[in-house]
Amino acid sequence: MPAFLARAPAAPRDYAACSGCSLCLLVCPMWRGSHDPRLTPEGLAKGLQSGATVRELAAPIVACSLCGACDPVCPERIDLSGLIMDLRLRSANSLPPNSPQPAVIVELSARLHQAAGAAPAAGVVSRSAPVLLPGPELRADPALLARVQALLGLAVFDDDGADIALALELGVEIPQQRLHGFLDSLRGHTIVAADGLLLRQLRRWLPGSQRMGLGPALSTRAAVRSNLVPSDLYVIEPRAFHGDYERMVGYYDRLQRETGCSLSLDLQRIAIPAASSGLAQKLGLAAGDDVQAKWMLQGRKPARIVVESLADRAAFERVCDLPVVHLAELGEDPQMMQKFRHAFG
Amino acid sequence: MKLFPVEPGTVGPCPVAPDALQGIKRQQTNPARWNGAGWQDFVAALGNAGVELAEGTVACGVYATDAGGTAYGMPHGVVIARSAGQISLLLKAAQSHRVPVTVRGGGLTTEGESVAFGGVLLDMTGMSRVLQIDAAALTVRTEAGIYWHSLAEELRRENLDYLSAPLNLTSSVGGTLGVGGIDVNSARLGCSADQALSLQVVTPTGEIVECSDSENPELFQRVILGYGQFGIITAATLRVRPYTPLAMRYFYYSSLRTAIEDLQMLDANDASDYSGILTIMDCAVNLLVAFDSDEREAVFHANWKSRLRGYGEFGFALCMAGHYALRPWKFREALYLLQRKREVFPEFRRPEYMRDGKMHDRSVVFSRAVWKHWGSRQMVIPDLATSADKFIEAVERGNAVCRKYFAHYTLYCVGIKLRPEHQPHYEMSCIPPDAEGWAYGCEFEPMIEGGVYSRDHFQAFKNAIYDIGVDLGASYYRFGGMMKGYIRRVFGDALVDRHLAMKRRADPAMILNRDVIF
Numbered sequence: 001m002p003a004f005l006a007r008a009p010a011a012p013r014d015y016a017a018c019s020g021c022s023l024c025l026l027v028c029p030m031w032r033g034s035h036d037p038r039l040t041p042e043g044l045a046k047g048l049q050s051g052a053t054v055r056e057l058a059a060p061i062v063a064c065s066l067c068g069a070c071d072p073v074c075p076e077r078i079d080l081s082g083l084i085m086d087l088r089l090r091s092a093n094s095l096p097p098n099s100p101q102p103a104v105i106v107e108l109s110a111r112l113h114q115a116a117g118a119a120p121a122a123g124v125v126s127r128s129a130p131v132l133l134p135g136p137e138l139r140a141d142p143a144l145l146a147r148v149q150a151l152l153g154l155a156v157f158d159d160d161g162a163d164i165a166l167a168l169e170l171g172v173e174i175p176q177q178r179l180h181g182f183l184d185s186l187r188g189h190t191i192v193a194a195d196g197l198l199l200r201q202l203r204r205w206l207p208g209s210q211r212m213g214l215g216p217a218l219s220t221r222a223a224v225r226s227n228l229v230p231s232d233l234y235v236i237e238p239r240a241f242h243g244d245y246e247r248m249v250g251y252y253d254r255l256q257r258e259t260g261c262s263l264s265l266d267l268q269r270i271a272i273p274a275a276s277s278g279l280a281q282k283l284g285l286a287a288g289d290d291v292q293a294k295w296m297l298q299g300r301k302p303a304r305i306v307v308e309s310l311a312d313r314a315a316f317e318r319v320c321d322l323p324v325v326h327l328a329e330l331g332e333d334p335q336m337m338q339k340f341r342h343a344f345g
Numbered sequence: 346m347k348l349f350p351v352e353p354g355t356v357g358p359c360p361v362a363p364d365a366l367q368g369i370k371r372q373q374t375n376p377a378r379w380n381g382a383g384w385q386d387f388v389a390a391l392g393n394a395g396v397e398l399a400e401g402t403v404a405c406g407v408y409a410t411d412a413g414g415t416a417y418g419m420p421h422g423v424v425i426a427r428s429a430g431q432i433s434l435l436l437k438a439a440q441s442h443r444v445p446v447t448v449r450g451g452g453l454t455t456e457g458e459s460v461a462f463g464g465v466l467l468d469m470t471g472m473s474r475v476l477q478i479d480a481a482a483l484t485v486r487t488e489a490g491i492y493w494h495s496l497a498e499e500l501r502r503e504n505l506d507y508l509s510a511p512l513n514l515t516s517s518v519g520g521t522l523g524v525g526g527i528d529v530n531s532a533r534l535g536c537s538a539d540q541a542l543s544l545q546v547v548t549p550t551g552e553i554v555e556c557s558d559s560e561n562p563e564l565f566q567r568v569i570l571g572y573g574q575f576g577i578i579t580a581a582t583l584r585v586r587p588y589t590p591l592a593m594r595y596f597y598y599s600s601l602r603t604a605i606e607d608l609q610m611l612d613a614n615d616a617s618d619y620s621g622i623l624t625i626m627d628c629a630v631n632l633l634v635a636f637d638s639d640e641r642e643a644v645f646h647a648n649w650k651s652r653l654r655g656y657g658e659f660g661f662a663l664c665m666a667g668h669y670a671l672r673p674w675k676f677r678e679a680l681y682l683l684q685r686k687r688e689v690f691p692e693f694r695r696p697e698y699m700r701d702g703k704m705h706d707r708s709v710v711f712s713r714a715v716w717k718h719w720g721s722r723q724m725v726i727p728d729l730a731t732s733a734d735k736f737i738e739a740v741e742r743g744n745a746v747c748r749k750y751f752a753h754y755t756l757y758c759v760g761i762k763l764r765p766e767h768q769p770h771y772e773m774s775c776i777p778p779d780a781e782g783w784a785y786g787c788e789f790e791p792m793i794e795g796g797v798y799s800r801d802h803f804q805a806f807k808n809a810i811y812d813i814g815v816d817l818g819a820s821y822y823r824f825g826g827m828m829k830g831y832i833r834r835v836f837g838d839a840l841v842d843r844h845l846a847m848k849r850r851a852d853p854a855m856i857l858n859r860d861v862i863f
Binding site: 057 | 399401402403404405406407408409410411412414425451452468470471472473490492494495497498499501502503514515696697698706709712713716717720721722724
């Protein structure tokens with residue numbers, strides 16, 4: 001077949017390709033909260049096209065929740081959330097030396113450099129065995145973590161890259177030694193990650209690896225899947241979903257057909273982020289809002305809300321009286337994931 | 346080069362390369378920029394009135410161009426619409442300081458109509474709330490800056506849908522009502538502007554007025570399909586309907602004429618709920634037909650399907666294989682068709698939008714496909730709207746122009762059911778004056794495909810299409826359609842002068858969307 005007839009995935013493009021179609025704006029939680037086009041990926045791209053500096057664009061760079069909803073809808077294939085992460089990094093690097101930094105960032109930088117100098121974690125898990133990167137929220141709930149492990153039959157990886165995930169979020173430089181050490185320890189493993197942003201980056205950093213989010217990993221389990229019912233509202237973790245959109249949209253479509261549950265998708269089949277928080281919220285400088293969670297429930301009458309992410313559970317518990325359960329709480333299955341690879345390719 | 350001052354309401358000489366493209370008639374379509382006189386006083390007046398105005402690169406850069414991407418201009422400042430009261434204050438200040446106000450919704454114009462060449466740009470998308478859904482009366486009251494997609498999202502939570510809207514997610518309700526709005530069900534339901542029951546309008550002098558066919562009907566007639574000349578639509582009450590997925594069927598033709606004849610036959614007999622033509626050049630002509638219910642489709646199969654002269658997908662593929670086998674020198678064209686088919690067809694069959702053979706959320710499916718496969722940083726989409734009997738000639742002549750100017754292009758044709766009681770709305774609009782029963786529209790969209798074309802090339806192409814409209818006594822639809830330079834040639838001085846006089850009375854300082862038509 002002639003090369004030009006093959007449908008190979010095209011490389012992402014940069015902001016200069018933005019045509020101003022506004023499709024990203026429709027799915028953007030910043031837009032939903034503000035109705036201000038400056039606080040959108042399109043506003044950022046157009047600002048850059050017009051010659052705005054990183055400092056002038058601070059408001060949208062800070063406000064973005066990195067949910068990644070804009071990435072799959074962009075017809076020009078611009079890596080918008082990658083652009084925003086890059087701008088966050090440049091924004092931090094453009095600060096004058098000795099300028100005051102939030103304590104969270106200072107502490108994180110110290111942790112990253114300490115980890116970069118430390119020896120790699122001992123290999124407690126054999127190569128090629130699936131591993132779980134639970135992230136700090138799941139680690140903070142040992143009972144739920146144990147249930148996830150029992151369902152998936154996975155060992156928890158000691159180094160789950162929580163510091164790297166936070167650095168991506170906050171725009172903190174990751175020492176190369178730390179990053180390479182982390183990636184080397186993961187090579188050869190099938191990875192299940194709870195943090196969608198980390199999973200998105202692992203897809204780029206380890207392109208040949210087998211990876212999946214916690215939600216798809218759990219929802220392939222019969223014990224979990226069989227307990228999803230049509231009256232459930234299933235809330236998808238948006239970052240992992242958007243980071244691997246073409247595969248995930250098909251997966252969740254099949255899940256919906258099989259179980260009848262409704263999904264937290266909009267008409268564009270984009271996952272609405274329930275707990276949307278920008279940089280200021282992550283740094284503890286501002287309170288989050290529940291606009292997205294309320295919007296997700298508007299006009300819907302689920303009997304139960306099922307979440308993949310603990311942050312989403314907290315958001316729904318604030319805005320409604322409905323039972324909110326984590327996916328892992330739907331069933332207990334002591335079997336190992338024998339069909340893991342077959343179920344998910 | 347000497348630039349001559351242009352008085353609002355007049356058409357100035359073309360300041361660009363007057364000796365270029367000899368033999369092709371040209372008139373100015375990009376207006377002279379307002380020179381900023383009195384801007385600081387105006388800013389101070391807005392500040393005193395409590396109207397927030399944003400200036401600077403970040404605020405204004407978002408609005409540097411429109412979907413067309415050929416007209417570039419920057420406003421002096423931007424106001425994001427928040428309420429009718431705020432807009433009233435803005436327009437009152439603009440009248441007294443003679444500052445132009447350019448109103449923008451989705452920015453989907455192609456001739457720079459929503460680009461501000463100085464003055465204030467008013468971004469209506471700040472007013473995007475749905476105010477009330479009346480499921481019993483099947484109406485919705487919404488702020489007019491809302492995108493049709495956002496409106497659809499809210500209506501779907503009530504299992505409702507709008508009647509007809511552009512197949513583009515980011516058209517705004519207010520902008521669409523001001524220009525027309527065409528859907529693939531317009532042959533049955535009329536244009537989007539026909540779905541408006543009443544409007545809240547801020548007049549160019551700042552009065553907030555409710556209008557409808559029974560309340561302030563003169564204003565209603567001028568604002569609907571009025572290209573934003575007589576007021577800013579801030580809220581609208583629209584008819585809605587129960588949501589239904591649709592069953593889509595495709596028929597393929599190698600002749601534009603035959604496909605159009607079949608389209609018009611279906612429309613005239615109310616044989617389908619949706620109909621339209623989408624082409625790959627004039628080689629593969631796709632007549633799409635769709636239905637809201639199994640009953641309607643069954644009637645179509647029983648009575649009308651056998652009368653269509655198009656092929657199914659497999660039959661057409663065989664037909665094309667034979668055609669190109671006999672014309673091997675056209676192998677590049679055949680490869681292009683094959684490539685286009687491979688790229689575009691799957692978009693209309695994505696499994697997440699299909700249930701039991703029916704398409705859900707057609708506007709999303711179409712709009713994403715449109716932006717992905719037809720969109721680019723430059724979109725040149727001249728169009729023609731004619732009466733039914735002139736349509737085939739218009740399309741065939743336009744097709745010849747496309748062939749002359751571009752290697753690849755697409756044609757998109759739909760019918761528009763006219764409502765006799767709305768005749769006053771249609772005056773000097775996209776609806777051609779001689780159309781009865783149905784008007785028909787065709788967009789001529791070259792595929793830019795990363796190619797580099799000069800502005801003169803684009804302009805000459807557009808002029809060649811628009812000249813067909815002048816010759817046939819047609820009009821132009823969608824995207825703000827009418828170029829300033831063509832309005833007098835199309836509608837004649839008497840009608841345009843009458844509307845200009847109305848405009849001068851309504852907008853004494855000629856501040857509102859001043860460069861769009863007059």
